[in-house]
Amino acid sequence: MPLINIIPGEKIPVAPMNVRLPAWRIPGWLLVFWWLARGLFRLTVLAVRYWWLTAPAVFALWLRAEYGGLVLVGVVLAVVAGCAGWWRWHPSSWLRFGWYPLVSRVRALVVYRRRWASVMATCGLATAFAGDRYVPQLLKVRCDRYGDELTVRMLPGQIPDDWGQAAERLAYAFRLQQGQARSTGRPDRVVVRFMRRDPLAGVVAPLPVAEVPDLGGLPLGVREDGQAYRLRLAGSHVLIAGATNSGKGSVLWSLIRSLAGGIRSGLVELWAFDPKGGMELAAGVPLFARFVYDDPDGMAGVLEEAVKRMRLRAARLRGVTRQHVPTVEEPLIVLVVDELAALTAYITDRKVRDRIKESLGLLLSQGRAVGVHVVAALQDPRKDVLPFRDLFPTRIGLRLTEAEQVDMVLGDGARERGALCDRISESSPGIGFVVLDGVREPVRVRFSYLTDDDIRQLGRDFRRLCDIDARDEQEVTR
Numbered sequence: 515m516p517l518i519n520i521i522p523g524e525k526i527p528v529a530p531m532n533v534r535l536p537a538w539r540i541p542g543w544l545l546v547f548w549w550l551a552r553g554l555f556r557l558t559v560l561a562v563r564y565w566w567l568t569a570p571a572v573f574a575l576w577l578r579a580e581y582g583g584l585v586l587v588g589v590v591l592a593v594v595a596g597c598a599g600w601w602r603w604h605p606s607s608w609l610r611f612g613w614y615p616l617v618s619r620v621r622a623l624v625v626y627r628r629r630w631a632s633v634m635a636t637c638g639l640a641t642a643f644a645g646d647r648y649v650p651q652l653l654k655v656r657c658d659r660y661g662d663e664l665t666v667r668m669l670p671g672q673i674p675d676d677w678g679q680a681a682e683r684l685a686y687a688f689r690l691q692q693g694q695a696r697s698t699g700r701p702d703r704v705v706v707r708f709m710r711r712d713p714l715a716g717v718v719a720p721l722p723v724a725e726v727p728d729l730g731g732l733p734l735g736v737r738e739d740g741q742a743y744r745l746r747l748a749g750s751h752v753l754i755a756g757a758t759n760s761g762k763g764s765v766l767w768s769l770i771r772s773l774a775g776g777i778r779s780g781l782v783e784l785w786a787f788d789p790k791g792g793m794e795l796a797a798g799v800p801l802f803a804r805f806v807y808d809d810p811d812g813m814a815g816v817l818e819e820a821v822k823r824m825r826l827r828a829a830r831l832r833g834v835t836r837q838h839v840p841t842v843e844e845p846l847i848v849l850v851v852d853e854l855a856a857l858t859a860y861i862t863d864r865k866v867r868d869r870i871k872e873s874l875g876l877l878l879s880q881g882r883a884v885g886v887h888v889v890a891a892l893q894d895p896r897k898d899v900l901p902f903r904d905l906f907p908t909r910i911g912l913r914l915t916e917a918e919q920v921d922m923v924l925g926d927g928a929r930e931r932g933a934l935c936d937r938i939s940e941s942s943p944g945i946g947f948v949v950l951d952g953v954r955e956p957v958r959v960r961f962s963y964l965t966d967d968d969i970r971q972l973g974r975d976f977r978r979l980c981d982i983d984a985r986d987e988q989e990v991t992r
């Protein structure tokens with residue numbers, strides 16, 4: 515036995531009173547028992563949480579023990595045949611209540627929960643405080659045909675925009691390509707959607723035409739969630755921005771088609787401006803009340819005529835109503851401009867350019883209430899049209915060449931909230947982002963595509979009845 519024990523440690527300063535705490539000696543069997551109990555509890559929790567795995571496994575083991583392997587194989591085959599039958603008999607209910615819930619559970623376990631904590635840390639969404647690590651909680655995973663939707667409880671101090679900024683990084687971390695975050699009704703939650711397959715990959719065929727167009731929701735295309743995208747024209751002007759070949763023409767033609775019922779009956783008058791030589795809009799001439807192209811002076815004149823109509827109408831409606839309701843006598847006037855910059859920036863004659871700018875400014879600032887609307891397409895949303903951009907309440911961003919252009923078109927912070935217009939592939943014309951009323955996060959949309967034949971057919975089917983009447987009258991007098 516050594517004479518002196520040397521115990522390393524800090525020197526305890528002398529105090530007026532020294533207290534010796536009792537030392538508890540815990541028997542080894544109690545420790546082992548505690549660890550076993552804790553392990554068993556965790557196993558039980560896991561078995562209950564993943565009941566959809568454990569219950570069939572236990573049942574299969576019991577079957578095999580009780581009736582043998584053959585019976586087990588028979589039961590498995592019967593279940594598979596039952597599922598296949600359900601799928602054949604009623605595919606939508608099978609997918610909704612059978613297949614996707616199963617896929618959701620498997621993907622939640624295999625893809626998301628397994629790497630959740632590490633991905634949260636590497637994407638900057640986990641945090642540490644007072645020596646403890648805090649990770650957002652993954653509450654639910656819901657899969658559908660096109661993607662996975664994760665409901666997450668955010669950490670205190672986080673907002674949905676933080677997740678919007680991290681969404682793309684998260685998507686790549688989980689080996690997917692696109693992600694978007696959106697807020698929910700609950701302030702502590704956010705929903706992140708990752709895309710596995712693009713629901714907008716296919717071309718959208720021309721949509722049915724209503725006899726009387728619903729100006730509060732004109733159907734122009736399909737949204738990512740499969741619903742129709744409806745544009746509110748009443749009380750608005752529409753700006754469509756997109757690089758060359760991004761599909762601006764398809765947005766214009768989808769809109770013209772959605773108004774076609776009203777064009778035929780005379781409720782809607784389309785005035786078309788095609789400063790790029792008439793190539794884009796010429797096929798729809800029977801639908802237009804005015805069609806001007808190429809001639810800057812002519813275009814300035816027609817715009818001034820529109821201003822005159824607007825002023826006369828405003829004078830008539832003053833004190834009668836605050837919002838114009840289209841009738842055949844007082845139709846909705848929609849000015850469709852194929853390339854706004856060609857009107858406002860590229861015209862060399864300064865006088866004509868100033869006339870155009872003045873008229874456009876007046877129409878954009880005063881036309882909405884009296885039923886005169888401007889729908890304009892634009893390639894470059896930068897300085898050239900700066901004075902007008904903010905006068906368009908409804909804006910559509912198709913493929914854009916630079917990330918900074920996105921906020922110029924869709925408003926500040928739109929790109930951070932998920933409008934990745936600069937990432938839209940050149941092979942997907944007609945896809946764009948829009949901001950819906952009351953929804954913070956921009957929504958991805960594919961506009962319907964009208965071929966030249968469709969446009970000619972539209973012109974034949976919905977040509978203006980008043981033009982036909984006028985032509986008949988001429989023939990009778992001749």
Ligand SMILES: Nc1ncnc2c1ncn2[C@@H]1O[C@H](COP(=O)(O)OP(=O)(O)OP(=O)(O)O)[C@@H](O)[C@H]1O
Nearest residue numbers: 717757758759760761762763764943944961962963
């Ligand atoms: N919604 C759509 N769906 C599928 N394909 C489309 C769609 N829109 C356009 N395209 C295809 O992309 C091509 C270019 O479209 P469009 O002419 O409308 O582009 P744009 O943006 O108007 O181009 P530009 O600025 O040169 O006039 C079309 O010829 C067509 O093949």
